[in-house]
Amino acid sequence: MRTGFGLSETAKLALLQRLSRRKGVVAPEAAPGRAFRDLPGQREMAVIREAAGHLGIESPFFRAHDGIAGAHSVIDGRDCLNFSSYDYLGLNGDGRIHRAVAEATARYGVSASASRMVSGERPVHGALEAALAAHYHQDAALAFVSGHATNVTVLGHLLGPRDLLVHDAAIHNSCLEGARLSGARRIAFAHNDAEAAERELAAARQGARRALILIEGHYSMDGDTPDLARFAAMARRHDAWLMVDEAHGLGVLGATGAGIFEHTGVDPCEVDIWMGTLSKTLCGCGGFIAGNRDLVDWLRHSAPGFVYSVGMPPALAAASTEALRILHAEPERVARLQANAALFRDALRARGFDTGASAGAAIVPLITGSSIGAARLSAALFERAINVQPILFPAVAESSARLRFFLSADHDPAELRTAAAVIASAALDAAQAA
Known part of the structure; x- marks a missing residue:
């Protein structure tokens, strides 16, 4: 937060x-x-x-989990129904991934011990990047040690003061930091408003050397999705690049979890730059860029956050490669995730809660409209063994303060129905106590 x-x-x-x-x-x-x-x-x-x-609200942040934080987690020795994990497909505890990690560690050690350009390159890095490139139908991919740093270093390196960046107002902090580093002119458009985006792009494009449109495939705050086809066509009309931050879309959207391009039926080659993270569906840590060979080769040899950073630990590269393989082999996990998210969203809506524009794919906000109300409800639910984090002002506008629920393929539908009833009861108690 x-x-x-x-x-x-x-x-x-x-x-x-x-x-x-x-x-x-x-x-x-x-x-x-x-x-x-x-x-x-x-x-x-x-x-x-x-x-x-003063209000008797304990901080919900930095709570230590005593084991794997999946659909359930042990916090302070107590089992909780957990809605604060990005392990969307429930793979973090999968034995196949653990074995891949053990084998990579035994062969290559814990650390890459150097920048990949110097002496940190290992075969597992290339295997992961080849699999990611194939997934997005691109020429090549490049893996970085941090998802946040991926956006910062790529945007900061790709664009300059004579360039234009048009982005969704709800874009992630990492993108804003990268834009600031680049010095490019930055224009935000109203969330998910393609018409507003095109107005801004058309008005500013002529004076810019290069232009980039930046959106997310699945917005982490609201759980909604963009009209990818409109943004792709817009980029072509205005001679702009289109970059999609797919951090929360991979493994979540589309019939097989391929992401926003499968969800919308758009050829992934219509997107110039795919960005994603390895810490969510893919059970690792880091980020990646997938695109054409010229772009990726240029980044590999010149992006500061890659060239001057230690390489990704081999074990994490192996973990994410195996997770991607399982995603492709077991699309039923995606079906369970999407069914769980839709069930939970609809159960909250049926009880009168505002869940915004959530697509019911993995992320369900419960908008309270008050930071104190969100904090109180989060605390009340934790007392009832439900772990969910509040999102408070100034991370969002005060009127948009919320609890944010992350669903998993491993959540039990019966537990989700019970949780919705418990949330309704806790919300009533919290309102009466206010």
């Missing part, structure tokens, strides 16, 4: 005033001189902690 870092002064003041008005909470004085308490955002975080303590 994003903290107060980077907020405008107006937004910071609004947050401080809103929290300070509750129960007499007073912001602590900033420490003088060289103290780290003077860093941007420290004051806001202190107020939030003070307010939460």
Whole structure:
């Protein structure tokens, strides 16, 4: 969750005033001189902690899980129904992946021990990249050690001050950081509004050297999807590249989990740059870019976040390669995931909850419209052995504060129905206590 870092002064003041008005909470004085308490955002975080303590709300963040955090997880010695894991297909505990990890570790060791360009290259890296390129019908792919760093280094390296980046307003922080690094002109369009995107692109394209349209395949905050065909056609009309961040789409969307291109019936070659992460469906850690050979070869030899970074641990490359193989071999996992997500979304809607525009594929928000309401409901559910994280202002607008449920193929449908009933009961109790 994003903290107060980077907020405008107006937004910071609004947050401080809103929290300070509750129960007499007073912001602590900033420490003088060289103290780290003077860093941007420290004051806001202190107020939030003070307010939460006054309201009796324990922080839901950084809870330690005692084992594999799948559909269930053990937290503080107690078994909880877990909705805070990206293990969409339930593969993180799969023995086949564990064996692939053990074999790679035994052969190559725990670390690549160097940049891949220098001496960190291992055959498992090439195998993973070949499998990812084939999945997206592209010439080549390149794996990075961090998903967040993938967007930062690729966008920061690909674009420059004479270029244009038109992106969805709900795009991930990593993309915004990459755009800022590049110095390109950055224009946000209203979430999932292709018409607004084209207006912005048409108005600004003529003065730019290169242009890139940036969207996500499956938006992690709302669980909705874009009209990929419209964005692909838009890119062609305006001589722009189209980049899709597929972090939450792979293994989730489409009949076999291939992603947004399968979900929408679009040829994946209509997308110029596919980006994704390995930490969700693919049970590893890192990110990747898939595209044509010229792009990938250029990044391999010049992207700072690749050239000057240690290579991905061989075990993680092996884990993600095996997870991708299982995804292709067992599409029934995708069917179970999608059925579970749709069931849970519809069960919440039937009880009067606002689940926004969720596609019911893996991510279901429960919009409370109040940060304190979301925090209280999350705490009440944790007391009832349901683990779900709140998303609070300023990560989202105060009116969009929510709980965000991540579904898994391993969730039991009966437990999901029971959970919806428990959530309704907890929400009523929390409202009465407010």
